[in-house]
Amino acid sequence: MDQPSRTPILDRIASPADLKRLGDADLATLAQELRLDTIETVSRTGGHLGSSLGVVELTVAIHAVFNTPFDKLIWDVGHQCYPHKILTGRRDRMGTLRQKGGLSGFTKRSESDYDAFGAAHSSTSISAALGYAMGRKLGMPVGDTIAVIGDGAITAGMAYEAMNHAGHLKERLFVILNDNDMSIAPPVGAMSSYLNAIAEKGPLAVLKAAAEGLEAALPGPIRDGARRARALVTGVPGGGTMFEQFGFEYIGPIDGHDMGQLLATLRAAKARASGPVLIHCVTVKGKGYAPAEGADDKYHGVGKFDVATGAQVKAKVNAPSYTQVFGDRLTAMAAEEPRIVAITAAMPGGTGLDIMARRFPGRVFDVGIAEQHGVTFAAGLAASGMRPFCAIYSSFLQRGYDQIVHDVALQNLPVRFAIDRAGLVGQDGATHAGAFDIGFLASLPNMVVMAAGDEADLVHMMATAAAHDHGPIAFRYPRGEGVGIDLPATGEVLPIGKGRIVRDGGDVAILSFGAHLSEALVAADLLAGEGIAVTVADARFAKPLDTALIDRLLADHGALVTVEQGAAGGFGAQVLHYLAQSGGLDRGRLVRTLTLPDSFIDQASPAEMYAEAGLTARDIATVLRNLAAKLQGKPASLRPRLA
Numbered sequence: 001m002d003q004p005s006r007t008p009i010l011d012r013i014a015s016p017a018d019l020k021r022l023g024d025a026d027l028a029t030l031a032q033e034l035r036l037d038t039i040e041t042v043s044r045t046g047g048h049l050g051s052s053l054g055v056v057e058l059t060v061a062i063h064a065v066f067n068t069p070f071d072k073l074i075w076d077v078g079h080q081c082y083p084h085k086i087l088t089g090r091r092d093r094m095g096t097l098r099q100k101g102g103l104s105g106f107t108k109r110s111e112s113d114y115d116a117f118g119a120a121h122s123s124t125s126i127s128a129a130l131g132y133a134m135g136r137k138l139g140m141p142v143g144d145t146i147a148v149i150g151d152g153a154i155t156a157g158m159a160y161e162a163m164n165h166a167g168h169l170k171e172r173l174f175v176i177l178n179d180n181d182m183s184i185a186p187p188v189g190a191m192s193s194y195l196n197a198i199a200e201k202g203p204l205a206v207l208k209a210a211a212e213g214l215e216a217a218l219p220g221p222i223r224d225g226a227r228r229a230r231a232l233v234t235g236v237p238g239g240g241t242m243f244e245q246f247g248f249e250y251i252g253p254i255d256g257h258d259m260g261q262l263l264a265t266l267r268a269a270k271a272r273a274s275g276p277v278l279i280h281c282v283t284v285k286g287k288g289y290a291p292a293e294g295a296d297d298k299y300h301g302v303g304k305f306d307v308a309t310g311a312q313v314k315a316k317v318n319a320p321s322y323t324q325v326f327g328d329r330l331t332a333m334a335a336e337e338p339r340i341v342a343i344t345a346a347m348p349g350g351t352g353l354d355i356m357a358r359r360f361p362g363r364v365f366d367v368g369i370a371e372q373h374g375v376t377f378a379a380g381l382a383a384s385g386m387r388p389f390c391a392i393y394s395s396f397l398q399r400g401y402d403q404i405v406h407d408v409a410l411q412n413l414p415v416r417f418a419i420d421r422a423g424l425v426g427q428d429g430a431t432h433a434g435a436f437d438i439g440f441l442a443s444l445p446n447m448v449v450m451a452a453g454d455e456a457d458l459v460h461m462m463a464t465a466a467a468h469d470h471g472p473i474a475f476r477y478p479r480g481e482g483v484g485i486d487l488p489a490t491g492e493v494l495p496i497g498k499g500r501i502v503r504d505g506g507d508v509a510i511l512s513f514g515a516h517l518s519e520a521l522v523a524a525d526l527l528a529g530e531g532i533a534v535t536v537a538d539a540r541f542a543k544p545l546d547t548a549l550i551d552r553l554l555a556d557h558g559a560l561v562t563v564e565q566g567a568a569g570g571f572g573a574q575v576l577h578y579l580a581q582s583g584g585l586d587r588g589r590l591v592r593t594l595t596l597p598d599s600f601i602d603q604a605s606p607a608e609m610y611a612e613a614g615l616t617a618r619d620i621a622t623v624l625r626n627l628a629a630k631l632q633g634k635p636a637s638l639r640p641r642l643a
Contacts (some may be wrong), residue, residue, distance in 0.1 A: 008033050009029055009030045010033040010086075013030070013087060015088065015089050016063035016087055016088060016114070019060065019063050019087070024260060024263055027060055027061070027064055027259055027263070028259040028260075030060055031057045031060045031259060034059070034086060034087070035083075035288045035289070037086055037091070038056065038083055039288075039289050039307060040307060041094040041097065042082065042097075044095060045094070045095065045096075045097040045098060045304065046098065046304050046427070047082065047097055047098055047105055047301070047302070047427075048082070048105060048300060048301055049082075049286070049289070049292055049301075050286035050295075050297070050298035050300045051079050051080035051150075051180075051285060051300060052079070052080050052081070052083055053285070053287050053289055053292060053299075054180050054256075054283040054285040054286065054298075055080045055148070055178060055283060056083050056287070057256060057258070057262055058176065058178065058256050058281060058283065059083040060083075060087070060259070061259060061262035061263050061266055062148075062176075062266065063084075063087055063088075065263065065267055065270060066143075066144055066266075066270065067143055067144075068088075068114055069114045069116065070141075070142075071143035071144040071145070071146065072116040072117075072132045072142060072143065072144070072145045073116055073146050073148070074107075074116050074117045074125045074129050074132075074145070074146065074148070075119055075148050076119060076122055076124065076125035076148060076149040076150060077106070077119055077121070077122045077150065077153060078105075078106035078107040078119035079105065079120075079300075079301075080148075080150075080178070081115075082094070082097070084107075084114070085112075088112055088115075089112065089114075090103060090111075090112065098427035098428075098429075098603050099427070099603065100604030100605070102603070104429055104602070105427060105428060105429065105603065106118070106119050106120040106429070106431060107119050116132070117129075117132075120431030120432060121395070121399070122152070122156060122369045123149070123153045123156035123157075123158045123159045123369060124158065125147035125153075125175075126149060126159055126163060126166065126173075127158065127162040127165075129145040129146065129174075130145070130162055130165060130166050130171070130173055133145045133166075133169075133172065134169065134171060136171075137171055144172065144270065145174065146174045146176065147174070147175045147176070148176045148178055149175060149178065150178050150179075150180065151177065151178070151179040151180065152368065154177060155369060155370070156368070156370055157372060160246075163243065163248065163276075164246055166246070166248070166276045167245075167246040167248060167276060168247065170247060170275045170276070171276070172273055172275060172276070172277075173275075173276040173277070174273065174276075174277050175248070175276065175278045175279070176279045177252070177278060177279065177280045178283055179280060179281065179282050179283065180283045180284060243278040246276075247275065247276060249273070249276070249278065250277075250278045250280065251277065251278070251279050251280065252278075252279055252281065252282075253280045254281055256281040256282050257283060257287055265279060285298035285300070286298040286299050291305075291309070291310025292310070295310075297349075303315065317481055319455070319482045319483060319484035319485075320481065320482060321480055321481050322420070322478060322479070322481075322482055323350070323351065323352040323420055323479070324355075325458055325459065325482065326351070326420070326458065326462070326477070327351070327352025327355035327356060328352075329458075329459055329462055329491070330342060330352075330355075330356055330389060330462065331360070333462065333463070333466055334359075334360055335360075337387065337466065339386050339387045340363070340386075340387045341364070341365065341388050342356055342357075342363065342364045342388070342389045342390075343364075343365045343367060343374050343378050343381075343388055343389070343390045343391065344364070344365070344366050344367070344374070344392070345368065345369060345374045346367075346368050346370075347392075347393065347396075348364065348366055351391040351392070351393070351418070352391070352420075353366075353391055365377070371392060371396055371397065371399040372399060372400045372402070372403050374390060374400060375390060375400035375404055375415070376408075378408075378415045379403070379407040379408045379411065379415055381415075382408075382413040382414050382415050383413055387414070387416065387466060388415055388416060389416045389418050389465070390415055390418065391420060392418075392419065393421040393432070393434065394419050394420070394421050394422045394423075394434025394436075394437045394476065395421065395432050395433060395434055395435075397417070398436065398440070401440060404441070404444070404472075405444060408472045409444040409446050409447050409472055410446075412446045412470075412471040413471070414468060414469045414471055414472060414473070415472050415473075416466065416473055416475075417475070418462075418474075418475060418477075419434065419437055419474055419475065419476040419477070420434075420479070421478070421479045422451065422477055422514065422515070422566075423435075423478045423479075423516075424565070424596070424606050424609040424610060424613065425478075425479045425606065426479070426480075426605055426609065427604075427605070429601075430600035430601055430602060430603075433601065434476070434478075434565075435566055435567040435596050436566070436569075436570075437566070438451070438476070438513075438542055438564065438567075438570030439567060439568075439569040439573065441474050441543075442574055444472075446471040446472060447471070447473070447543060448471065448472070448474065448496060448541070449473075449476075449541065449542040449543040450464070450473070450474065450475040450476070450540055451475065451476045451477070451513050451514030451539075451540070451542065451565075452476070452477045453502075453514065453515065453540070454483045454515070454517065455477075455482030455483065455487060456485050456486070456487055457540070458477050459487055459488055459491040460488070460491045460492045461475040461491075461494065461540075462475070462491055463490070463492060463494075464492075464493050464496070466491075468496070476514060477514075478515045478565065479606075483518050494540065496541070497541050497543075497545065498540065498541070498549075499511075499538055499539040499540045499541065499546040499549045500537065500538050500540065501537050501549075502521070503521065503534070503535060503536040504535055505524065505532075505533035505535040505536070506533045506535065506556070506557070507534065507557065507628060508534055508535070508557055508558065508561070508628055508631075509537065509553040509556070509560045510523065510524065510536045510560075510561050510624070511537045511539055511549075511550065511553060511560060511561070511562045511575065512536065512537065512538055512539065512562075512564070513538075513539040513540075513563070513564040513566075513570075513571040514564055514565050514566075514571075515565060517536070519563070519615070519616065519620060520617075520620060522617035523617040523618070523620035523624065524536050526617060526618065526621040527621050527624055527625065527628075530625070532624065532625065535553065537549060539562075539571065542571040543574065545574055545575065547578055547582070550575060550578065550579070550584070551582075551584065554579075554584055554587065557589075558589060558590060558627075558628075558631040559592075559627035559628065559630075559631060560589060560590070560591050560592075561592045561593075561594060561623055561627070562575050562591075562592070562593045563594045563615070563620060564593075564594070564595055565615070566596060567595055567598075568593070568595045568598060570595060572595055576591065579591065590627050590630060592623055592627065594615060594619070594620060596615070597614065
């Protein structure tokens with residue numbers, strides 16, 4: 001007689017409270033089921049797979065030992081949070097991950113009480129966890145606070161600032177270092193097993209002393225492996241860790257995929273900690289899924305894929321991406337100009353600088369997750385006479401704004417800012433939207449701000465930036481593929497502050513800034529069928545403005561609409577400010593600005609996000625149509641020449 005199949009443990013988990021009823025062996029089985037469920041989910045939605053697979057056991061162990069959501073679990077960046085979401089009541093919605101109206105790809109406070117702090121940019125978790133811990137001390141209903149931070153994120157300055165403050169405050173706090181970038185010999189796990197075996201016999205200080213003593217007594221090769229593992233956090237070989245210098249108790253390294261070690265360590269730390277504790281947990285990115293473990297990027301970010309083979313579903317590409325164009329062209333420019341160098345903040349592949357790095361490795365600098373340093377480093381390079389291109393995503397550049405102001409603009413140093421991911425970016429959602437760079441850069445003295453209308457224009461702007469030695473200059477471009485036009489053989493140096501007429505109409509006018517130029521042209525086509533002739537101009541520059549072009553458009557048209565892929569306060573605001581100062585609004589012309597709305601737009605496809613923002617070609621056409629209708633009651637000199 002066939003035995004009835006056992007119900008998977010994961011099917012019986014409605015919340016982390018259910019984990020408290022499981023034994024250690026069942027928790028290990030649950031982790032195996034959770035890993036398979038995560039793989040299946042991401043195969044259908046795409047997303048951050050490798051990082052999530054690396055923390056499966058850690059996620060189970062934390063929720064089993066601590067009392068979330070009363071205890072506050074904070075994931076740094078958050079791209080590893082998929083197993084966490086599955087265990088915290090969202091398993092039935094994981095099929096909506098990163099889609100419009102669905103679950104965010106990161107932690108999000110409005111989505112669940114178990115998401116104690118929203119994330120998506122790195123190195124914030126320790127600061128937030130410390131804030132929670134001090135709230136607890138001051139009487140707020142908060143339990144323990146746990147920050148999980150990666151070996152890359154912990155290198156950023158903000159993490160060190162938080163650790164320094166935590167050591168000063170001496171408040172109970174747990175920081176788990178998820179170290180997935182080191183190769184540690186298997187015998188190192190024996191040291192962790194020994195430490196866990198004596199965990200209940202003494203305070204954390206005893207664990208630390210035992211670790212140091214055992215390490216010294218290990219055979220040569222094993223001892224070397226242990227010391228390599230500790231090297232990430234050791235100030236002096238064989239001495240105390242830098243975390244201890246900050247006032248933390250240090251435990252580790254431990255095997256982040258050994259459920260027994262994890263549970264014993266977390267239980268001991270929870271029972272005995274009185275101040276800040278650092279638990280060094282070694283994991284493998286992509287753990288348990290061979291295609292991810294074998295890939296160079298460990299399937300950090302993937303599209304939909306076949307679970308059996310790992311083969312990703314590749315979207316049809318009609319044109320090279322803006323990022324590809326930038327990487328290829330900068331490499332070609334660097335071959336001709338030895339003073340060109342490039343800086344990235346831990347995103348060489350994402351910005352296209354990996355292309356240049358392969359050919360000129362000594363002239364591409366990856367500063368890690370340190371945008372502030374990267375900007376000032378670029379300023380120093382510029383001051384030395386080099387021609388630095390600082391390639392940073394729009395939303396990441398925000399982290400280096402003070403340095404842009406004081407170290408670059410104030411000193412009028414010729415740093416070239418290549419701003420990738422400008423505008424709305426799709427499934428990464430509001431945290432990665434490049435919405436604000438136009439406004440925060442155009443407000444700065446000495447700054448030149450450009451935006452590419454298409455990929456050919458990007459080539460020209462790169463040439464313009466390379467030739468601009470008189471101060472800082474920035475050019476922005478979107479994520480994704482270009483419009484598919486032919487690229488020029490070489491870039492043309494554009495006259496600073498001059499736009500262009502792309503299509504001459506005569507009734508109403510669009511002044512576009514950036515990659516929404518294609519939508520403006522579609523809007524003009526829609527209105528042409530209704531007998532409304534639309535002039536389409538490409539501003540190219542938000543600063544300095546082409547005031548002569550603006551004056552011409554207002555002189556020849558009854559209405560002018562500006563369009564940009566940025567927030568209010570950007571290009572349109574610059575145009576309105578000029579018109580207010582020059583008296584251009586006193587001539588009865590109708591002027592409107594189309595920008596992103598005063599809200600954060602959740603994840604969806606870029607097309608869906610721009611539809612929500614009211615920035616589709618049809619939206620632009622509607623605004624122009626309404627303005628044309630209003631002009632019918634105006635004097636003849638202002639009315640459009642409607643057929």
